[in-house]
Amino acid sequence: MAQAQMVSRYPQNYFMYPINPGQATSLTGNMGELRTNHYHGGLDIRTGWASGLPVYAAADGYVQRVEVDTRGYGNVIYLRHPNGLTTVYAHLQEFSEPLAEYVRSRQYERETFEIDLFPNKNEINFKKGEVIAISGNTGGSGGPHLHFEIRDSLNNILNPMLFGFKEITDTQRPYFGKMAIKTLDINARVNDAFGRAEFFTKRIDQDEYAIAKPVKVHGKIGVEVVVRDRINNGSQRAGITCLEVRLDGREVFYHSLETFHFDESGTINVLIDYEHYRISGERFQRCYLADGHPEKPERDDDKMGYITIKDTLPHTLMISAWDANRNGTHLNVMLQGANPKPNLKLAPVLGVLKPRLQKHQLFENTLKMSVLNSKKDFLTLFSGKKQFRVPLSYVKEKEAVFLWDMRRGLPDSVRSDTVTLYRFHFKQVIPPNKSLQFLLGALRLQTKQIVLFDTLYLEMQHNEPEGTITINNPLIPLISAMKLGFKPVKEVFDRSKTAVYMETFSKKLKYVGGIWEGDAISFMTKSLGRFRLATDSIPPKIKPAVISRNAIRVHIYDNLSGIKSFRAMLNGQWLLMTYEHKQNLLFAEPRQKGMPLSGDFVLTVTDNAGNITEIKRNIQ
Known part of the structure; x- marks a missing residue:
């Protein structure tokens, strides 16, 4: 960005630092x-x-918005300034x-405790340097701190580091942790294998990292990296602003987070390898664009990040x-083009051992099936009324x-x-940016147009004895919620207290909700996975x-569906109580000094199941 444009968009010394x-x-x-x-x-x-x-007002301005929320930003102020920016x-x-x-x-x-207000322009004003609030730990905060943003008139978030705050010193360079290479089509290989391979980086100089050995590659691949920034006297796991990938000196991918619209924040799940993150907790940043990436329609083909090597x-x-x-920091990697040399020699198998599907996993459009005790160099795959011979790819x-291109047909089973090694539950192919309605017996699914980051090979299973429905798995991110519905086989005796819950990885139940329509229940979800009905008949606890x-000061708890609402009354009048969900705490103080809390106090707490x-207490 040119210097004049930079100064215009990020005025220097206009804002005062809001803390100390x-x-x-x-x-x-x-x-x-x-x-x-x-x-x-x-x-x-x-x-x-x-x-x-x-907390000080960064510049003269009026309160454009103020919100009190149990989660999210907690207590938050939006201050609009004469230059059109908002802090x-x-x-x-x-x-x-x-x-x-x-x-x-x-x-x-x-x-109501939670409230979102938009005062009239200039109704509440603050001068630069006036104390507008006291710092805290409300909402979704993980510890006391001030979260500070600068936004433009279109609600784009701008990087405060570019506004010349002298209180911030940043001379440290980003650093690379790991790198991964993923195969993106059925013929691709990394070190003669299909799938995803990780590599540790080694620091060579203050601004240079490398991979110890050349990596053998063939076909269409994508690169992922763990890269973070360090800030002087601050976070050692901070985010970077810009990422660029060059192959033989030619730019093939770039990504910039100098600014982004507030509503685009959730697209992180298409930027990272979401599946790997949910399994390991590591955030590998993709250096290529998935099918549903919002930038893909506007990006030139040679800047998508896909790397194809066939020499x-x-x-x-x-x-x-x-x-x-x-x-800046650079990671240098030597990619060695290499024609695959697969090992096709099957391991010896004792006669009594039967073949077993050890694992199956989808990589883009390719299903990878790993089989133990295989005595044959092929599998028989059934799709609809057709059967296919799937040859051994390597050992x-x-x-x-064994590898199968899902675009040839959705597999029903493999032998x-x-x-029979496995019976699959694939039902439909859902491309990104497409709406869909799908019925399967007592199950139904409905999506809006923009719900998927990438092509979804829909798997649906209704386990009637267990009373569960399974839609793919939680390793697949969604942009927006999809609507699901099903009719339970077992009789539900108390529908008013029965709702849909999602099973977490640790087998705990997480409340989702749902609306009963006759004998069926429908619900909205932003996560895929396993769902079941559960009845919550136990009321919340108040301590x-x-x-x-x-x-x-009282603590409130619920064993299953979670707290939905609370209401406090003092002498028949509504009493404001502050809710701190991280401590399960409700508290109230006198509204005015000299006016104690006295008289008949009643607190009512309701959970999501009703x-x-x-x-009741009489306060003397």
């Missing part, structure tokens, strides 16, 4: 850091592991006056990463590997000799900690 201005700062998070289901927007500024620091201050402990009374009065008017020559791959201050570590004239618990 003039002092060296420490950041726990930066713009573009890869977080769960979203890119991190803005900065996370340390507050000394405690709440209570004054955002989140996870606040409390607001300054007159904003605090403005929010409190409307909470009492609407009798036997050496190729240089350079992956470069920069942070917002243009500190690795006693496993015979080795006379042994008072302090109920006095000066303060009320179970109710109520306590």
Whole structure:
């Protein structure tokens, strides 16, 4: 970006630093850091592991929006400035006056703790340097800090590091952890194998990393990297701003997070290898675009990141990463083109051992089947009324590997000799950006147009004895929710307290909800996996900690469906109680000094299944 354009979009010295201005700062998070289901927007500024620091208005402005939320940003202020930009201050402990009374009065008017307000222009103003709030740990915060953003008039999040805050020092370069190469078509190989291979990087110089040995590749492949940034006196796992990939000196991929629209934050799940992240917790950033990536329609074909090598020559791959201050690092990799030399010798098998499908996994459009104790160099695959002979691709570590192109047909089952190895549950191919309605007996599925990041080979299974339905698995991300419905076989005696729950990896149940329509129930979900019905007939628990004239503090819990709502009354009048979900805590203080909490106190807590618990106390 040209210097004049840079200064125009990111005015220097216009904004004041919102925490301890003039002092060296420490950041726990930066713009573009890869977080769960979203890119991190803005900065996370340390507050000394405690709440209570004054938060200053970064410039003159009026309160455009203020919100109180149990989760997300918690207590948050949006301050609009004369230059058209908006600063955002989140996870606040409390607001300054007159904003605090403005929010409190409307909470009492609407009798709600959670509230989202849009004051009139210039109704509530702050001058640059005025204290607008006290820092805290509200909402989805994992510890006390201030989350600070700068947005433009179109709600694009801009990188605060580009606005010239002298409190921030960043001279450290990004660093590479691991690299992975994934095969993207049935004929591709990495070191003579199909699938995904990981490699450790080695630091060569302060700005250079490398892979120890050349990697043999053939066919269409994609590269993934674990790359992070370091910030002086701050996070050592921060996000990068720009990533570029060059093959033999030619740019084949780029990615920039200098700015992004707030609504685009969830596209992180198509940028990373989501399946690997859900299994291992490691976020590998893809250096190629998946089918459903929002940038794909606008990107030139030669900048998609796909690498195809069909010769036997050496190729240089350079992956470069920069942070917002243009500190850069490079990863150099030697790719050696090599025609596959598969090992086709089956491992010896004792006569009593039967072949067994050890694992099957989808890579893009290819189904990889790994078979133990295989006595044949082919499998018989059944798809509809057709059967296909699937030849052995190679043998690795006693496993015979067979590959099937899913575009030839959805497999129903696969057999080795006379042994049926597996019965699949593939039902439909759903391309990204397509709507679909699908029925399978008592199951139905409906998607909107934009729900998938990539082509989905839909798997559906209704286990009637267990009362479960399974839709693929949680390793596949969704952009938006899809609607599912089914008719349970077993009789449901209390539908008012029976809802759909999702089974987590640890077999715990997570409330999803649902609406009964006759004998069937439908529900919306943004996650795929296994679902079942469960009945919650146990009411929530209320455990008072302090109920006095000066303060009320109670803990609330629910065993299954979760807390839906709470309502407190004092002498027949609605009482504002603050909910801190991380501590399962409800608390209230006198609205005004000199007016103690006294009289008849009633607290009612309702869970998502409609179970109710109520306590009554007379406060003397």
